Amino acid sequence: MKKVLQMKISNHESNVQILKDVSSNLISTFCGDMFSFALGLMLLHATGMSLSFGLSMIIMPIVTLIGLVPIGNLVDTYRHKHILVISLMVRIIALVIYAITIGHFNGTGKLGPTIIFLAVNYVSVNVSNSGYTASVHELVNTSHIQRLNSLSQAASSFASTFSPVIAASLYVLVGFRSFIIFQLAAHTIALIILVSMHFHYASTPKKELSVSHESQLGKFKLGLQYLMSHKFLRYLICVALFLNFIFAVTNVGLPFIVVQHLHLGNLTLGILNSADAVGMLAGNLIISMAPEIKQLAKILATTMCVIGFALCGIGWLFIADPSMWTVRIIGALMVFSVGMSLAFMNTPFGIYMQKTVPTSLMGRVSSTEMSLNMISIPIGTVFYSFIFQLFPNGFVFIASGILMLGVTGLTMPTFIHTRMPDQDEDVEMEKE
Structure with missing residues (x-):
């Protein structure tokens, strides 16, 4: 040893x-x-x-x-x-x-x-x-x-x-x-x-100049095998794909409803977009000052529910034929809560990956995760662009929020007791 x-x-x-x-x-x-x-x-x-x-x-x-x-x-x-x-x-x-x-x-x-x-x-x-x-x-x-x-x-x-x-x-x-x-x-x-x-x-470095006889695809399959064998990590990546798909409702829907349907102007849209970014900023600052996250699954379940209810609230707000200032104030608060919730989704997910995936496989696992997320964004954009052409109102936001709550309720209980790994892997054991 x-x-x-x-x-x-x-x-x-x-x-x-x-x-x-x-x-x-x-x-x-x-x-x-x-x-x-x-x-x-x-x-x-x-x-x-x-x-x-x-x-x-x-x-x-x-x-x-x-x-x-x-x-x-x-x-x-x-x-x-x-x-x-x-x-x-x-x-x-x-x-x-x-x-x-x-x-x-x-x-x-x-x-x-x-x-x-x-x-x-x-x-x-x-x-x-x-x-x-x-x-x-x-x-x-x-x-x-x-x-x-x-x-x-x-x-x-x-x-x-x-x-x-x-x-x-x-x-x-x-x-x-x-x-x-x-x-x-x-x-x-x-x-x-x-x-x-x-x-x-590590004290035993990688041999950078050595030529591996294993194919590029063969090397990459090792990362996929690890990903497929880790049930909760696989679930988190599926959640990320789903979120990127669902969030096209805001990327497509906010400009369409606010500017084209309600005629509330570009400034109102800018306020809502800024509220989302400020929410993410505030969320990450809170995480940076908070104690180390332990109850990972419970935090993720809570934030997914907040996002679902916020999307429903945005939908009801648009249906109610609100005034410009109502959308700017109440809508901004709802979008702010979405942005903050996203921070509590994305950052713990990244921490979990870095504490769980071996360093020797992290490049392949993270590359796979980023590529899958990149695919889901344009698919969601095309889907919601088509949906808003058929149903140009807030019901699309409500349906998306209900879908988010449904997926959370059906899938999260299986993993609700999952905690953030807290071991410090400063010393690894390798069989000789």
Whole structure:
């Protein structure tokens, strides 16, 4: 029997790593969201096509599905810091090339280089997301995983709330090329922070240069086998798929009902969308300050019920033919509760994965989970777009809320006593 020791990460070092990670995530997400918004505006002005703002939503799922097997295997084969640094450098190089070349194209000709850039960018983003998920145990100790996840999610929510407003204001003043500079600066800062972070690897490292004779598909099947053998984890991923499908009712329904059906204006829609992001921000901040989550299934069941009742409430509100201020106030409170509930769904799920899935399989498991979620989003969008054309009223929200409550009531009792793993796997035993 041989012990494979992993250096114990102190609480102080975990806190320093969290500060670095949250700072990097805030800067990257904020500038990234501003750049995406400015890119959409630039393409809209250049091509006049409504597709300009939806280009990312088309390319992202395609790239995610194509990269499902190789990205998961890549993350589980090489040291995570090396992968993250190379991935970010690829993103910087791609952005520099795009900045140099985009000015040589006009009108719809700008779509070609933009599609190529977005494809390369999303491959890099997927590698970074999977690599980051798999490296959490190498950055902080087990007791700090909850704080790391919640604060990182809070940083993303903050950026998503305020970046579009700032981007819309700055675009008129500085133009698209300035946003490229902002994005390059953000990537550079993120790279410097990443290089300064200490990844604690096991004392028996992976052999990066060894050539495996196992096929890419064979390696990936190991991750699928683990996923299929873990009943509660499999259930959580199914819940995530269901949630992404159901939440298309808000992505599609809120703009359609508020602007087109009730004629309450874009400002009302903006308030509701902001309430959702602020709710997620508040939820993650609460989680970051709360004691370590133990009763995982009970928290998930509660939040799913809150989401179901909130969707029903939004539906009744729209049916009641309310005034503009009623929708802005009561509707915002309901959407806020949905956003906060989502934080209490997403963050504990991420923590559970990082505490349960072996580090050697995390890349493949997380890549599978992200790809499945990416598939469910466009399916839900197409479904609810069709439904709202037939039934343009709040009953669709009510039906979705009832469906959410029904699924929770039928499935959650089986797992209601499931707790969050709390063991610290600093020492692993390996048979010689």
